[in-house]
Amino acid sequence: MSDNGLSDTKPVLQNGLGRMDRRHLLKNSLALGGLVGMATTAARTTAAQTITTQGGRVPLMDRPFNLAPIRAHVDRIYDIKCCIRPFRTKGPRLDVEQIGDATVVHNYGHSGAGWSLSWGSADMQVQKAMSRAPKKIAVIGCGIIGITSAIMAQRAGAQVTIYTREVFHRTRSVRANGSWTPASHMALASEASANLGDIWERMTRMSWKNLRQFVGMAGNPVAFADHYYLSDTPFDAPTPAPPPSPVPIPQYYELGDRIGDITPTRQVLTQDLHPFPVKYAVRTTRMFFNFSEYGHVLMSSFYAAGGKLVMRDFHSPGELAHLPEKVIINCPGYAAHDWWKDTAMMPHRGQTEWLIPQPEVNYGLTYRNIEALSKSDGVMVIDTGIPGALPKGYGSSNEVPDRAEAERAVRVMEDLYSRFPANPV
Amino acid sequence: MRLKTILATGIAALALAAGIGAAQARISIWDGVYTDAQAERGHTLYMQSCSRCHGADLSGTFEIPPLVGRFMPYWSGSTLDALFDYVSTAMPLDHPGALGPSANADIVAFILKSNEIPPGSKELSADRAKTINFDSARQTAKRERKQQP
Numbered sequence: 001m002s003d004n005g006l007s008d009t010k011p012v013l014q015n016g017l018g019r020m021d022r023r024h025l026l027k028n029s030l031a032l033g034g035l036v037g038m039a040t041t042a043a044r045t046t047a048a049q050t051i052t053t054q055g056g057r058v059p060l061m062d063r064p065f066n067l068a069p070i071r072a073h074v075d076r077i078y079d080i081k082c083c084i085r086p087f088r089t090k091g092p093r094l095d096v097e098q099i100g101d102a103t104v105v106h107n108y109g110h111s112g113a114g115w116s117l118s119w120g121s122a123d124m125q126v127q128k129a130m131s132r133a134p135k136k137i138a139v140i141g142c143g144i145i146g147i148t149s150a151i152m153a154q155r156a157g158a159q160v161t162i163y164t165r166e167v168f169h170r171t172r173s174v175r176a177n178g179s180w181t182p183a184s185h186m187a188l189a190s191e192a193s194a195n196l197g198d199i200w201e202r203m204t205r206m207s208w209k210n211l212r213q214f215v216g217m218a219g220n221p222v223a224f225a226d227h228y229y230l231s232d233t234p235f236d237a238p239t240p241a242p243p244p245s246p247v248p249i250p251q252y253y254e255l256g257d258r259i260g261d262i263t264p265t266r267q268v269l270t271q272d273l274h275p276f277p278v279k280y281a282v283r284t285t286r287m288f289f290n291f292s293e294y295g296h297v298l299m300s301s302f303y304a305a306g307g308k309l310v311m312r313d314f315h316s317p318g319e320l321a322h323l324p325e326k327v328i329i330n331c332p333g334y335a336a337h338d339w340w341k342d343t344a345m346m347p348h349r350g351q352t353e354w355l356i357p358q359p360e361v362n363y364g365l366t367y368r369n370i371e372a373l374s375k376s377d378g379v380m381v382i383d384t385g386i387p388g389a390l391p392k393g394y395g396s397s398n399e400v401p402d403r404a405e406a407e408r409a410v411r412v413m414e415d416l417y418s419r420f421p422a423n424p425v
Numbered sequence: 426m427r428l429k430t431i432l433a434t435g436i437a438a439l440a441l442a443a444g445i446g447a448a449q450a451r452i453s454i455w456d457g458v459y460t461d462a463q464a465e466r467g468h469t470l471y472m473q474s475c476s477r478c479h480g481a482d483l484s485g486t487f488e489i490p491p492l493v494g495r496f497m498p499y500w501s502g503s504t505l506d507a508l509f510d511y512v513s514t515a516m517p518l519d520h521p522g523a524l525g526p527s528a529n530a531d532i533v534a535f536i537l538k539s540n541e542i543p544p545g546s547k548e549l550s551a552d553r554a555k556t557i558n559f560d561s562a563r564q565t566a567k568r569e570r571k572q573q574p
Binding site: 081082083165170175311312313315316319337338396397398399400401 | 477478487488489490495499500503507508511514515518519521
């Protein structure tokens with residue numbers, strides 16, 4: 001028997017993991033977007049549930065089929081992206097402020113959950129904006145929070161102008177991981193408001209519903225993929241002590257068990273059930289965003305509804321009072337740190353490396369704290385950091401890509417795939 | 426009679442103060458607000474602290490904004506202290522506020538020179554920056570001065 005309580009020889013598929021397993025996987029799933037995939041199930045405490053095996057055979061529907069290998073070589077790195085997550089220690093800023101005769105509805109500070117929470121947050125903030133019954137609305141910023149706020153305001157009947165210093169595909173949003181990670185580091189436990197969990201759940205559920213409209217569209221702007229967590233040692237094995245941290249390790253706000261009903265469960269795969277050259281594997285299914293297609297769909301939708309985009313930078317909040325629109329949805333992301341002098345904004349650097357696209361690869365995996373996910377515009381690879389240590393990039397606002405980090409991450413994947421059998425699996 | 430004199434004097438003083446304020450606000454970045462020597466010092470500091478991200482030619486990267494080109498319209502319309510404050514508090518991005526006021530003034534001078542804004546005979550300082558308009562073009566500055574009473 002393995003430490004997971006599963007037979008090592010008999011093909012068995014099991015749902016759910018013990019508490020230790022979950023904790024270990026969570027620590028291994030810290031990624032650019034935050035707690036990728038597993039984070040959505042972070043607080044699930046439901047007991048393990050065994051999937052029915054019939055006569056010792058795994059149901060056909062649950063077997064992994066024809067997994068194409070990722071060609072993980074450093075010479076196939078064709079891009080390295082770097083960004084700063086808009087982590088706000090108090091949680092997302094969603095209040096309303098008056099600047100001169102302009103009403104400013106804030107919508108920023110979603111940490112590594114911007115892609116995931118965007119529609120839900122936009123829905124809440126547009127309702128606040130529309131309560132002033134404006135005909136015209138300005139949106140500041142054209143990252144994922146800004147563009148979804150703009151579209152939501154259009155759907156509410158407003159004429160919308162986006163003021164931005166970067167077009168969508170050059171914003172920090174598009175330098176993120178781009179996975180469904182709604183629970184990614186929403187706030188520090190010591191600074192979050194008491195109702196953050198309720199607000200977060202509402203945003204998450206509203207986003208989930210809104211994202212449905214993009215699933216199955218041409219180009220797969222929003223898609224699902226299986227994700228494999230791989231390990232050479234049992235997931236509940238003790239991990240080495242993390243290196244000492246120069247600053248206190250942040251204690252994040254616990255969101256609780258709230259969205260288990262919309263989160264796929266995890267399945268333990270025994271060694272004879274998966275093709276990977278490791279002893280331990282767990283599979284789940286995750287939603288992710290294909291930046292190019294999703295961005296194109298969003299911008300096309302915005303323009304088709306008569307939206308205008310103005311390239312402009314702002315340097316002080318007072319400048320907003322001079323805009324012709326008197327209701328403004330403020331979506332500056334991390335720029336709020338300097339523009340709005342929001343001292344609760346804490347930089348959190350993240351880097352992803354991108355291998356040449358492999359459309360034949362339709363899954364993702366995490367191994368030795370390195371995560372890979374095949375997307376339409378490349379195979380995304382990210383170093384998720386050492387479990388238990390200070391989160392990788394926390395407190396850093398350095399946005400210069402680190403080639404050495406990229407190569408280290410890809411070489412971990414290269415090592416994994418070089419251990420596959422010589423013949424195709 | 427005496428009250429009227431006091432009022433008249435007060436009004437005149439206010440008008441004079443307003444006039445001085447307006448005159449100060451009419452200074453433009455195109456009026457020679459830094460020196461060549463200052464920009465040269467700024468160049469050295471820029472290469473040490475800024476070029477790693479923004480590039481030696483200030484052209485930026487895909488991720489890092491340029492400090493030439495669109496830089497001008499993005500900062501125009503404000504006074505120069507907005508740029509000075511941003512450089513002082515937000516830069517360098519990985520060590521915000523690490524440079525002192527004098528070094529930041531020198532760097533701002535270098536950025537102005539790199540955008541073909543002419544030097545003058547007086548060095549730029551944080552205090553002076555508040556009274557200097559960031560006009561996007563020399564013509565704009567001239568036109569606005571002509572329109573002043």
